[in-house]
Amino acid sequence: MEIRLAKSYGFCFGVKRAIKIAENASNAVTIGPLIHNNAEISRLKDNFNVTTLHDIHEAKGAKKAIIRTHGIPKNDLEQLRADKAEVIDATCPYVTKPQEICEKMSQEGYEIVIFGDANHPEVKGVASYAIHGAVVVQSVEELSHVKLKGQKVSVVSQTTRKINEFLEITRYLESRYKEVRIFNTICNATFENQDAAKDLAKEADVVVIIGGKNSSNTKQLHSICKEYCEDSFLVEDEHDLDEKWFEGKHLCGVTAGASTPDWIIEKIVGKISKIKV
Numbered sequence: 001m002e003i004r005l006a007k008s009y010g011f012c013f014g015v016k017r018a019i020k021i022a023e024n025a026s027n028a029v030t031i032g033p034l035i036h037n038n039a040e041i042s043r044l045k046d047n048f049n050v051t052t053l054h055d056i057h058e059a060k061g062a063k064k065a066i067i068r069t070h071g072i073p074k075n076d077l078e079q080l081r082a083d084k085a086e087v088i089d090a091t092c093p094y095v096t097k098p099q100e101i102c103e104k105m106s107q108e109g110y111e112i113v114i115f116g117d118a119n120h121p122e123v124k125g126v127a128s129y130a131i132h133g134a135v136v137v138q139s140v141e142e143l144s145h146v147k148l149k150g151q152k153v154s155v156v157s158q159t160t161r162k163i164n165e166f167l168e169i170t171r172y173l174e175s176r177y178k179e180v181r182i183f184n185t186i187c188n189a190t191f192e193n194q195d196a197a198k199d200l201a202k203e204a205d206v207v208v209i210i211g212g213k214n215s216s217n218t219k220q221l222h223s224i225c226k227e228y229c230e231d232s233f234l235v236e237d238e239h240d241l242d243e244k245w246f247e248g249k250h251l252c253g254v255t256a257g258a259s260t261p262d263w264i265i266e267k268i269v270g271k272i273s274k275i276k277v
C-alpha cells in the first residue's frame with residue numbers, strides 16, 4: 001500500500017519557524033504560549049528549557065525572551081528591551097505585516113480599523129501599534145455602531161479571518177468614508193491544508209487524519225475528507241489505528257490538523273507503513 005501525505009498539512013509556516021527559533025534559542029522564556037499546542041510547548045520545555053510565562057510582569061530579570069507567533073503588544077516589547085533582555089522575535093511575518101501597517105498608517109493620520117477578535121493576542125498586539133488606538137470589529141453590524149472621527153480610514157484583518165467577511169467590512173467602509181486604505185492581511189495557511197486534504201481524499205481509498213478530537217480545524221479536515229473518501233478516519237495517536245481500515249487498500253492518504261506536531265505524524269505514518277494489507 002502506498003502512503004501519501006497531503007501537499008500541505010499540520011503546522012503552518014509561521015508555527016514551524018517559531019519552533020525552530022525556540023529550539024535554537026533554548027533557556028529562554030516566552031510571554032504567553034509560543035504556539036497554541038500544549039504537547040509541543042511541553043516538549044520545548046523538557047528538551048530546550050523554553051518556559052512559558054503568563055504575562056510581561058513575570059518576565060522581570062529574564063535574560064532571553066522569545067516573542068511568540070501571534071506577537072505581543074508594543075509596550076511589552078519595549079518593557080523587555082528596557083529590562084535588557086535579549087529579544088528573539090518569532091512573530092510570524094504575516095502578523096508583523098499588519099503591525100507595521102497599523103503603525104505607518106496611523107502615523108499618516110489614518111484611523112485604524114481591525115477586523116478580528118479584540119480578545120485574541122494577535123489582534124491585541126496589532127492594535128497596540130496604532131498610535132491613537134484602533135477600532136476592532138467582528139462584523140458589519142458591530143462596525144455600524146462605530147462613528148469614526150475623520151474621513152481617512154485604514155483597515156487590516158486578523159490573519160485567520162475569512163476573505164468574504166473581510167470584504168463586507170471593506171465595502172461598508174468604502175461606502176461611508178472618503179478615503180479608505182485596505183490591506184488584505186489574511187493568511188491562507190489554514191485554507192491550504194483544507195484544499196490539499198480535498199485533493200488527496202479524491203485519489204486515496206483510505207485517509208487518516210491526525211489531530212486532536214476536540215480540535216475544530218482537524219474535525220473540519222475529517223469532514224472534508226469524508227465527502228470524497230468514505231473511509232476517512234480521525235486519529236489522535238498511533239493507538240487509534242485499526243488494521244481493518246487498510247485491508248485491500250492501495251493508496252492511504254495522510255493529513256494532519258494545524259496543531260499537530262511533525263513527530264506525532266511521523267510516529268503514525270511509521271506504524272501505518274508496517275501494517276500488512
Ligand code: F3S
Nearest residue numbers: 012014092094159187
Ligand atoms: Fe500560521 Fe502565521 Fe498564518 S502563524 S496561520 S502562517 S499567520
